[in-house]
Amino acid sequence: MNKNSEINTNNKNTFLTDYCLHLADNSLILAQRNSAWCGHGPILEQDIAITNISLDILGQARNFYQYTAEILNSSKNNSSAAVTEVTEDSLAFLRDNREFKNCLLVEQENGDWGKTILRQFLFSNYQYLLYLQLQNSADEKLAAIATKAIKEVTYHLKWSSEWVIRLGDGTEESHQRITQSIHELWPFTEEIFINAKYENELTEDKIAVDVSVLKDAWYKKTAAIFAEATLTIPENVFAQKGGKHGAHTEKLGYILAEMQFMQRAYPGCIW
Amino acid sequence: MQSFIKKYYYGDIPDDVAGSTTVISKEINKDATWPLWEVFIRSKQGLDHKHAGSLHAADAQMAIENARDVYTRRNEGVSIWVVESKYIHSTNPDEAESFYEPAADKIYRHPTFYDLPDAVKHM
Numbered sequence A: 001m002n003k004n005s006e007i008n009t010n011n012k013n014t015f016l017t018d019y020c021l022h023l024a025d026n027s028l029i030l031a032q033r034n035s036a037w038c039g040h041g042p043i044l045e046q047d048i049a050i051t052n053i054s055l056d057i058l059g060q061a062r063n064f065y066q067y068t069a070e071i072l073n074s075s076k077n078n079s080s081a082a083v084t085e086v087t088e089d090s091l092a093f094l095r096d097n098r099e100f101k102n103c104l105l106v107e108q109e110n111g112d113w114g115k116t117i118l119r120q121f122l123f124s125n126y127q128y129l130l131y132l133q134l135q136n137s138a139d140e141k142l143a144a145i146a147t148k149a150i151k152e153v154t155y156h157l158k159w160s161s162e163w164v165i166r167l168g169d170g171t172e173e174s175h176q177r178i179t180q181s182i183h184e185l186w187p188f189t190e191e192i193f194i195n196a197k198y199e200n201e202l203t204e205d206k207i208a209v210d211v212s213v214l215k216d217a218w219y220k221k222t223a224a225i226f227a228e229a230t231l232t233i234p235e236n237v238f239a240q241k242g243g244k245h246g247a248h249t250e251k252l253g254y255i256l257a258e259m260q261f262m263q264r265a266y267p268g269c270i271w
Numbered sequence B: 001m002q003s004f005i006k007k008y009y010y011g012d013i014p015d016d017v018a019g020s021t022t023v024i025s026k027e028i029n030k031d032a033t034w035p036l037w038e039v040f041i042r043s044k045q046g047l048d049h050k051h052a053g054s055l056h057a058a059d060a061q062m063a064i065e066n067a068r069d070v071y072t073r074r075n076e077g078v079s080i081w082v083v084e085s086k087y088i089h090s091t092n093p094d095e096a097e098s099f100y101e102p103a104a105d106k107i108y109r110h111p112t113f114y115d116l117p118d119a120v121k122h123m
Helices: A003-035 A044-078 A088-093 A113-134 A140-168 A172-188 A197-203 A211-228 A251-265 B060-071 B093-103
Strands: B036-042 B049-056 B079-084
Touching: A003 A044, A003 A088, A003 A113, A003 A197, A003 A251, A044 A088, A044 A113, A044 A140, A044 B049, A044 B060, A088 A251, A113 A140, A113 A172, A113 A211, A140 A172, A140 A211, A140 B060, B036 B060, B049 B060, B060 B079
Parallel strands: none
Antiparallel strands: B036 B049, B036 B079
């Protein structure tokens, strides 16, 4: 292998691990957010529902982290430097704010039940379309994870869609509250459909999904559900971006502080 | 403002601390509580639906989804029925004596008085 192609392989690997981390972080941060509802749901049955969803997407995050760790460890074996092994846990608990590549939407605060539902709907709507395509990825591992996860996400989308309709077309208060949430969350939806560098680099090889082409289908589904829910999509909203390459809102720091505290304070602790 | 969703607290942390920006008014509208539903689960194709328990939901669709989340998370089912509890009629416990006890001493109603040929198996 000549030096140039070696560098190319290394670059490709970095793009692939960045992409995996992006997918994993999206799921992990949303799972962490949703898990805060455990014990606080508006009613027992819905408390279990949101916690189930949280566990589903945590499982997806684990799959992506495990794959990332696998790639990182195997590429390290090629070089002579002895470095400690990367694990799914070290990726989740020992990376800092700027290394997280999740989109800004998932780190937004839970707010009331309506805001949590709406965030889930906006995200599941995207994740469903994403996994639908990712099933055909040239990377077999990613394709397999997507094939497994899409069944879960199909349910998340159905469940959250019905809740959006229920709240939007419910009472005056529920309508007004979810409208407020739409205004709070909408600025963070645009970013999802702008390809980051690692996505651009990998779409050519059919490894990553070109997210820009998902937007139309996403918008159509959102518009249909909102119409049924008597809600309107805001127009001319300034789009917030940055999360996918590590520039986050201040909220992520608080999430990580809580999530990573144990491993930072007691490195390597298990229970 | 009336609250149409009754809040069932079973944690001890009130809503304002738990993440909600506004606390839903505590006044409870009696018509606003979600009705009770009975859940029946079929564990395998070919078996009967069996009563699994009950839950609260606003409508049938939500009841089925709640049942899916509450009663089938450990792979318990392949099919779910729900029916609003108010549509289930039952016998009156006060009438148990006249309803059930007369059957207790009629052993001749059990098919145990036949001599079976040896050739018959699995009876």
